Amino acid sequence: MAKSNKPIVWSLFAAGGTLAAFLAPVLVLLFLLVALGHTPVLLGYEQMHAFAGGWFGKLFLLTVITLFLWHAAHRLRVTLHDVGLRQDRVLAVVVYLVAAAGTVLSVLYLWRI
Numbered sequence: 170m171a172k173s174n175k176p177i178v179w180s181l182f183a184a185g186g187t188l189a190a191f192l193a194p195v196l197v198l199l200f201l202l203v204a205l206g207h208t209p210v211l212l213g214y215e216q217m218h219a220f221a222g223g224w225f226g227k228l229f230l231l232t233v234i235t236l237f238l239w240h241a242a243h244r245l246r247v248t249l250h251d252v253g254l255r256q257d258r259v260l261a262v263v264v265y266l267v268a269a270a271g272t273v274l275s276v277l278y279l280w281r282i
């Protein structure tokens with residue numbers, strides 16, 4: 170029986186989808202508050218920079234960004250397949266390379282904070 174990479178991709182997809190389901194409504198609410206001019210004190214630049222500068226903040230942000238990227242990549246791959254693009258191997262390579270590049274860029278950016 171041939172080995173498959175599907176469990177790895179599906180685990181990242183499922184983790185990203187679960188995280189998005191929990192965090193997306195909160196992010197929408199926070200961005201709405203900021204857009205209306207009601208920025209909570211804890212969301213100020215200094216507080217957010219201090220959070221992102223610590224090891225826990227970096228790990229949290231990297232986890233969220235990475236899982237969102239991999240979830241979006243898999244969702245895009247399946248959507249493009251449903252639309253009629255049947256080049257599955259090429260699509261998989263492209264979308265997962267973009268997700269991997271985004272992960273690497275996130276690591277590099279967070280390292281500099």
